[in-house]
Amino acid sequence: MKTTSDIEEFKKLLDEKFIILAPFCGGVDCEEDIKKATTREDGDGAQMGAKTLCIPLEQPKQELPSKCLYPSCTEAAKFFALFGRSY
Numbered sequence: 001m002k003t004t005s006d007i008e009e010f011k012k013l014l015d016e017k018f019i020i021l022a023p024f025c026g027g028v029d030c031e032e033d034i035k036k037a038t039t040r041e042d043g044d045g046a047q048m049g050a051k052t053l054c055i056p057l058e059q060p061k062q063e064l065p066s067k068c069l070y071p072s073c074t075e076a077a078k079f080f081a082l083f084g085r086s087y
């Protein structure tokens, strides 16, 4: 499991099959955007995008970044959420 608040690093870690803890606003639309941004096609068909797996009850000790993971999201991050690629 890795923690990042950078969308590019997020995509990279996702491709490496990590489960990622990232600041998230909790918005349904935003989750859709993240899903679209992380979906990519490859030779074997479409890869599913990332989705939130859960919101850990025990939040990381590190300070929550003020901004949501998704760069064009204007919402403030409300918590860390666990993301993973759904297959």
Ligand SMILES: [Zn+2]
Pocket (backbone or CB within 6 Å): 024, 025, 026, 027, 030, 031, 068, 069, 070, 073, 074, 075
């Ligand atoms: Zn957001």
